[in-house]
Amino acid sequence: MIKGLAISPPILGRISIGKMVEKNGKRVPEKDDQFTLTSQIQNKEGWIKHPLDEQLRAKAQNQKLRSIPVRMIFNDPELNLRAEYSLFDRQTGRPVCIGNGETCQRLTNQGVEHHPCPSPDLCPLAQGGLCKPYGRLYVNLDESDEFGTFVFRTTGFNSIRTLAARLSYYHAASNGLLSCLPLQLTLRGKSTTQ
Structure with a gap:
C-alpha cells in the first residue's frame, strides 16, 4: 500500500x-x-x-x-473525521501547506518540504488568515x-x-x-x- x-x-x-x-x-x-x-x-x-x-x-x-x-x-x-490545517493557493485552489499542529508538508519550488507546524496563529506563512482548520x-x-x-x-x-x-x-x-x-x-x- x-x-x-x-x-x-x-x-x-x-x-x-x-x-x-x-x-x-x-x-x-x-x-x-x-x-x-x-x-x-x-x-x-x-x-x-x-x-x-x-x-x-x-x-x-x-x-x-x-x-x-x-x-x-x-x-x-479518525477515519470518519479527518482534520488538518490547510493553506490553499488563491489562484489555483491547490493546497500549498497542510499541517497537523506539529508538522506540515509545504509545496515549494524545490518540491514538498517537511517543516514544524506551529498552528496558523504562529506560522509566518499563514499570516492574513489564509491557513484554516479543514475538516x-x-x-x-x-x-x-x-x-x-x-x-x-x-x-x-x-x-x-x-x-x-x-x-x-x-x-x-x-x-x-x-x-x-x-x-x-x-x-x-x-x-x-x-
Whole structure:
C-alpha cells in the first residue's frame, strides 16, 4: 500500500450549510440555517441537489433539514473525521501547506518540504488568515447506498472540535462499534460574545 494514502470511500454527494453567491464581482460563501444535500455535479447555478435532499426535506418540520439520520462508515473516529490545517493557493485552489499542529508538508519550488507546524496563529506563512482548520466528515445516509458516502466539509473550529469529541464518546460508549450506531447529524447555532 502507498504510504500516506488516505482511505476515502466512494462519495455520492455533499452535505452543505450554505452556498456560494456573487457579491461585488466575487464569489463568497453565504451561510444558511439548514443542511442541503447535493450531488457531486455543478452547473452555472451551483451544485445540483441530490434526490435524497427532497425526500428528507418532505419529512422535516417546515421543510428545513436541520437534522439528518447518518451512520459512520468506519469504527475508527479518525477515519470518519479527518482534520488538518490547510493553506490553499488563491489562484489555483491547490493546497500549498497542510499541517497537523506539529508538522506540515509545504509545496515549494524545490518540491514538498517537511517543516514544524506551529498552528496558523504562529506560522509566518499563514499570516492574513489564509491557513484554516479543514475538516471532512464522511457519513452514510440511512436511505442511500450502503457503500457510498456523503461528505460534510467545514472550516469551523467549533464544528471540528464538537464532531471529534462526539465521535470519541460514541466510539467509547459503543465499545468500538461506532459504525453500528444510528446517529443524527444536527445543525445547532453557537453564539459568541465579542
